[in-house]
Amino acid sequence: xxxxxxxxxxxxxxxxxAARYGAVSFPIYQTATFAHPALGQSTGYDYSRVQNPTxxxxxxxxxxxxxxxxxxxxxxxxxAILAVMELLAPGDHVVTESDLYGGTPRLFRTVCEPRGIxxxxxxxxxxxxxxxxAITPATKALYIETxxxxxxxxxxIRAAAELAHAxxxxxxxxxxxxxxxxxxxxxxxxxxxxHSGTKYLSGHNDTLAGFAVVKDPVLAARLREVSKTIGxxxxxxxxxxxxxxxxxxxxxxxxxxxxxxxLAHWLxxxxxxxxxxxxxxxxxxxxxxxxxxARGFGAMLTFEVxxxxxxxxxxxxxxxxxxxxxxxxxxxxxxxxxTQTHADVPPEVLAANGLTDRILRLSVGIENVNDLTADLTQxxxxx
Ligand SMILES: *Cc1c(COP(=O)(O)O)cnc(C)c1O
Numbered sequence: 001x002x003x004x005x006x007x008x009x010x011x012x013x014x015x016x017x018a019a020r021y022g023a024v025s026f027p028i029y030q031t032a033t034f035a036h037p038a039l040g041q042s043t044g045y046d047y048s049r050v051q052n053p054t055x056x057x058x059x060x061x062x063x064x065x066x067x068x069x070x071x072x073x074x075x076x077x078x079x080a081i082l083a084v085m086e087l088l089a090p091g092d093h094v095v096t097e098s099d100l101y102g103g104t105p106r107l108f109r110t111v112c113e114p115r116g117i118x119x120x121x122x123x124x125x126x127x128x129x130x131x132x133x134a135i136t137p138a139t140k141a142l143y144i145e146t147x148x149x150x151x152x153x154x155x156x157i158r159a160a161a162e163l164a165h166a167x168x169x170x171x172x173x174x175x176x177x178x179x180x181x182x183x184x185x186x187x188x189x190x191x192x193x194x195h196s197g198t199k200y201l202s203g204h205n206d207t208l209a210g211f212a213v214v215k216d217p218v219l220a221a222r223l224r225e226v227s228k229t230i231g232x233x234x235x236x237x238x239x240x241x242x243x244x245x246x247x248x249x250x251x252x253x254x255x256x257x258x259x260x261x262x263l264a265h266w267l268x269x270x271x272x273x274x275x276x277x278x279x280x281x282x283x284x285x286x287x288x289x290x291x292x293x294a295r296g297f298g299a300m301l302t303f304e305v306x307x308x309x310x311x312x313x314x315x316x317x318x319x320x321x322x323x324x325x326x327x328x329x330x331x332x333x334x335x336x337x338x339t340q341t342h343a344d345v346p347p348e349v350l351a352a353n354g355l356t357d358r359i360l361r362l363s364v365g366i367e368n369v370n371d372l373t374a375d376l377t378q379x380x381x382x383x
Contacts, residue, residue, distance in 0.1 A: 005065065005181060006250040012061045012243070028240045029053045048236065050228045055239040059211075061246060062201070065180035067187050068213035070220035072227045073239060077176065077196025078103055079232035080210030082111065084172060084192055086226045087219070090116025093138040095131050097124050097155065099148040099353045101174065101196075102342035121349070125153035125286065128163045135167045145174040146183075147286065150302045150337045150361040151353055152277045154286020157293050161189025170219075176200070176328070181253045183294040186215050197234075199328030203245040203252050207238045252330065252366055256299030259332075259372060260364040266373050267303050272383050274358070275304040299364040300327060308357050310383050311336060315360075317379040320371055327363030332372060335361040 003011060012026070020027055029052055034045040045051050055073050063071035074080040081104060088094070096108065098121035108119045122130040124144050131142060142164045146155040157173060164171040172192040173185035179200035185193050195201060197209030214220045227233055234242070257280070264278040279286050280297030290297055305311060314334070315323045321332040325340040335341060338350065338357050345355075364372070 008064060009181070009249045010247045012057065012064075012246075026054060026057050026240065026243055028236050030236050049231045049233055052233075052236050052239070054236040054243070055234055058234070058239040058243050058246075061243065062180070062195070062197075062211050063213055065184075065246070066175070066193050066213040067184050068193065068215055069217055070224070071211050071213040072223050073197070073234040073242070074210035074212070074227065075232050075234055075238075076208045077101075077194065077198055077210035078107060080194050080196075080212045081107060081174070083223060083226045083230065083232065084194060084212050085112050085117065086230070087222055088112075088117050088140055091138060092116075092140040093118045093120070093136050094141045094143055095119075095134045095139055095169075096121045096143040097145055097148060097153075098122060098349060099151045099153055099355070100143075100145055101149045101176070102337070102345050104143075104174070105349075106344045123153070123353075124155040124160060128156075128159050131160070132163055132167075135163075135169070139167060139169050141170050141172055143172045143174075145177065147177055147279050147290075147298065147300070149177060149300075149341070150335075150359065151355060152279055152284070152286070152300065152302055154279055154284075154289050156289055157183075157185050157188040157190060161191075164191075165189070177300050178294055178296070178298045179249060179253060179328070181249050182257075182296040182298060186213065188293055191215065191219065196328075197242050198326065200249065200253065201246055201328075202242045203249065203329055204241075205326060205329035205331065205333075207241045209234050209238055209242050253296065253299070255366040256364050257296050259366065259369045260297070260299040260301055260362075262369045263362065263364055263372060263376070264301050266376065267301075270380055272305050272307070272310055272380060273303050274306045277302040277304075300361065301364065302359060302361050304356065304358045305360065306358070311358065311360065313382050314379050317382040318375055319378070320367065320375040321362070321379075327361075329363070330366050332365035332367060333363045335363070337361050 120134040170191035173190045176196045193213040195211040278301040
């Protein structure tokens with residue numbers, strides 16, 4: 001029976017329930033190691049850095065949801081991105097989107113560049129010309145997010161994959177903002193998908209996790225080798241938390257997206273708001289493209305206030321909405337990118353991307369939308 005994605009989030013890939021007493025919830029195999037029946041024999045599990053049944057169950061689930069052949073679960077999103085970068089060698093070059101989650105360019109700059117990998121950042125959402133010009137014979141990968149964090153620029157994944165493949169490179173897509181429920185880059189030609197599982201996949205702001213998902217079995221084997229060797233794998237209990245989070249991914253994303261559109265409309269009506277950037281709005285430049293490559297627009301929105309002095313007032317006065325970094329949880333969070341998620345991005349890059357000190361990012365949760373607008377109404381009343 002071929003199941004829809006909503007059902008696959010719940011019924012996962014568990015084909016061996018009888019062996020586990022019919023337990024409906026997948027067990028947490030809280031063990032570091034596994035005993036062998038005899039010399040040269042294995043239960044299939046040797047040591048939890050290499051394989052653990054709970055983590056494997058999660059990996060199978062994420063691989064299936066992203067239409068990959070394999071997914072590797074890491075302790076954090078950054079650990080997953082680092083493991084992917086370990087597939088490169090000194091001398092290799094990567095063309096990256098310029099508006100990325102702030103931790104990613106910090107990793108490129110402070111960890112990868114000293115080891116001899118070079119990066120050129122471009123704006124992929126304007127089309128492929130700039131990226132095509134940045135490619136050199138040493139280019140091994142293109143690295144994008146779509147929509148980007150926090151400017152919500154949308155890149156044509158199919159076009160980026162075509163460009164990468166025409167020039168002998170792979171396309172890596174950070175799919176954190178939409179989750180596999182709304183977008184599957186591997187089906188659009190991407191070679192590697194990374195996730196901060198901390199966000200929508202776990203969904204409750206109670207654990208950190210990361211994933212790298214691939215189609216090509218050769219790439220999968222190399223990634224497994226890196227993960228077992230560097231050991232930044234997700235622990236059994238955290239794997240279980242993410243498995244539990246994924247069960248409600250579909251309903252959470254649907255409700256959060258519905259709320260996000262309502263809040264985008266509400267914000268557009270406020271005289272203190274100069275700009276609302278949400279791809280679900282028909283006037284967003286990426287709106288039509290997203291309809292061709294995603295099943296929805298997500299629940300992340302960015303807005304700009306008319307005066308910088310409004311920022312601390314809003315951050316202080318929101319009550320139900322919490323002032324915190326992170327995103328993708330059940331609770332709505334308001335973030336100030338220039339001092340939080342993007343604090344380490346050089347000022348000239350922020351300026352080029354239009355990321356000003358009047359920009360706030362809202363991760364819309366699944367609360368009742370009237371409570372969210374009431375909270376914003378009272379916070380805006382303090383301006
Ligand atoms: C949070 C985030 C990351 C980093 O993930 P961690 O789990 O915090 O290490 C990477 N990419 C995006 C888009 C993110 O939002």
